[in-house]
Amino acid sequence: MYRGRIKRPNSKGSRLCSECGKKFIEGYCVYDGKEYYCSDKCLDKRYSASKYVSLYRAGLAYYSRWGNSHE
Numbered sequence: 001m002y003r004g005r006i007k008r009p010n011s012k013g014s015r016l017c018s019e020c021g022k023k024f025i026e027g028y029c030v031y032d033g034k035e036y037y038c039s040d041k042c043l044d045k046r047y048s049a050s051k052y053v054s055l056y057r058a059g060l061a062y063y064s065r066w067g068n069s070h071e
């Protein structure tokens with residue numbers, strides 16, 4: 001998928017997938033945290049690849065990691 005560079009936001013800890021409800025520390029953030037997706041599979045259920053790319057280019061979606069094990 002189109003992960004691009006991994007950003008490190010200030011917030012830490014895990015996130016819940018908006019699709020399957022699974023807890024994860026590395027995945028997709030959409031609309032600046034309004035929605036989260038744990039995997040390509042879950043993201044794909046809500047957004048097509050071309051839709052995700054347009055969101056990504058607009059800075060509205062990106063792949064990230066929220067783990068706190070490296071702090």
Ligand SMILES: [Zn+2]
Pocket residue numbers: 017018019020021022037038039042
């Ligand atoms: Zn999921």
